[in-house]
Amino acid sequence: MSATAPQINITCDQCYTSVDIPALEHCQEAFCPNCEHELLTFRKNGHEHCLAFAASGLFFLLLSLPFNFLIFKSNGQQHSINITDTLNVLIAKDYLSLAIITALAILVIPAIVMFGIGSLSLFCIRNRRWRGARAMYTTVNQLARWSMAEVFMVGTLVSLIKITSLAEVSYGMSFYAFIGFAVCLTLALVNYDKNRLGLWLYRGHLPKPKTLSRARASVSLQRTWALLLVAALLYIPANTLPIMHTELFGRSEPNTIIGGVISLWQSGSYPVAIVILVASVVVPVAKIAILAWLNFTVQHRFTGRRRTRVKFYRFTEAIGRWSMIDVFVVAILVGLIQLGSTISVYPGPAALAFCAVVFVTMVAAITFDSRLIWIDRKNIDE
Template identity: 70%
Template sequence: MHTQGQPVTITCEQCYTDVTIPALNHCQQALCPTCHHDLLSFRNAGFQHSLAFALSALFFLVLSLPFNFLVFKSNGQQHSIHISDALNVLIQQDYVSLAIITALAILIIPCVVLIGIVFLCTGYLTNRRAPSSRQWYKTVKLLSQWSMAEVFMVGTLVSLIKVTSMAEVSFGLSFFAFIGFAGCLTMSLVNFDKNRLGLWLYKGRLPKPEPVTKDTATISIQRTWALLLAAAVLYIPANTLPIMHTQLFGNDEPSTIIGGVITLWQSGSYPVALVILVASVIVPIGKIAILGWLNFTVQHQYTRGKRTRARFYRLTEAIGRWSMIDVFVVAILVGLIRLGNTISVYPGPAALAFCAVVFVTMIAAITFDSRLIWINRKALND
């Protein structure tokens, strides 16, 4: 069996344990013995695969822009959209911030991440460390969690199910190109082992995370509480105000998130209703509750269930961005359904509030220092 590299020592960023890892075989992973965080993995030709998928994703991204994305037909009228059209309509409706957020999440950030992966993988495979390699490494690590192309693709499929009862929808070439883009982006990230690349960049030893002190622990707890409080306050208008308005023959029909779930359920679209319920209702509430519980336990120095709490923390990191599905549904429907007084869709004020809930909870997960689960704050030095 092919092995990779010599034994290395990595400091776990989630519990601050120093772990010596032997050479790994193909498809092996090294987990932290304390918190079970994924430290290192190895796949034969992993960086070659990551590079190939990244280049393919960039190619598909270029193809997804110039052609029709979706075509909407109703009562003899037809309207087609490009991805850029949906952004332009949001801007025309004075939702510039929502257009910027959507563009960043599904186009700009994924593009930057892919360029960084291409740059870093090429350097790794040719064993050339460019002066900017470490900056690109930090950028890819930071932005990969904010890349939401696959979430947008799921949101598109949900929006199609919502409108099939109103009209006929067909796919353009850009739709299939975007599927290829999202799929290749995901596979590129799966094969991209950030820690292994970091060991190469830093010549066998990853830089240690900043140590925890009493001051940094207090700041982490206070910031997390502030962000969770803000998210809880924003969650109220996000669920009580309309997330979109549908104008049908001059009549305005506002729709809230819960109202959309109920409508989908009553129409028989049970799987889609459950997806929206989980992503837009249960996940945000669950994330706020879990992070609040974790912050409370570290503030009051709980010592039980450390591994369970660490698993819940990783869960909040993994699922948080999927709540953006409903926001992307609005973005697609606003750009797609534009037939004047016959039928048109407009964004509602809840769209921005819900966006803010998702982002604030994601930042709260970042500000929460998971090492406090394992470290006794009373024993820390200032």
């Protein structure tokens, strides 16, 4: 596929507008004229780039598993971990659920996404379709938003800044390999155009989104309200209970999210304190507030500022997973700092509560049907 075929028709999945798109040149993009949602892009050798980044990313992922990730030295004692050791420590501390969440978010799901993008790109280059291609295509599109390898790397850097005053930390080979994996994953997703690949897979005709009936619209509104209520309730223990405990020379000190932000600010780590404040406090509250506002405007049939509202919706979708930074900070610190009564870190109950807040708000953003912003509910089919 050297170029997009002329006059391809695509139905925008965010406002249900049918758009005819002419042939695109290199680096050209087509946007929905109604809601300005990106519909199609064209890059020369785009599939080859996706395949190269996906293959490289999987190679870096394999390299990141067996070697040391970080090495922690304090008071003559040394402790090194790899990524799997972090998961094992969480399991040993009776936080199996947190270990499973971390493994899925930073290893399993990114690996599936990378393998899927690489496989689809390879078969597209060879113009060969196979029986499971459509299932893999759907899986990649559904799982891409849950891939958090780059969020984990930011969380790792934040955790290193937190502990530099306590001990000496050095990097192992796996640390650099995981950076390579996160970079390749990001580049693969940047070059991956799901609609362009879908046009090849479905032979020039993308499947249209399901028709928005009154029943489906009502279910979307009710589910979104329910999820937002759950998220708001979970946000209370997530911020009032300790997210981790630090044991220093036999004395245990609980740390809440806000307490950690205050400690970082007082120690002079202003950029890190701001990052944690924004990711763990501002973003979850903003997501809940924005989705509640969008649901309210749709339910009461407001028709103004539709493009502004859909931009806010896309904002909630884009920032949702970055709230996991603080959870990954806890996972890294628990796995790395285990020197007995001298200094050790243990996860607190707020870690799981905060995970739940992040996931529930992400599901709420998925449940909310953005087409309701653009379609007058009086004209929705029964």
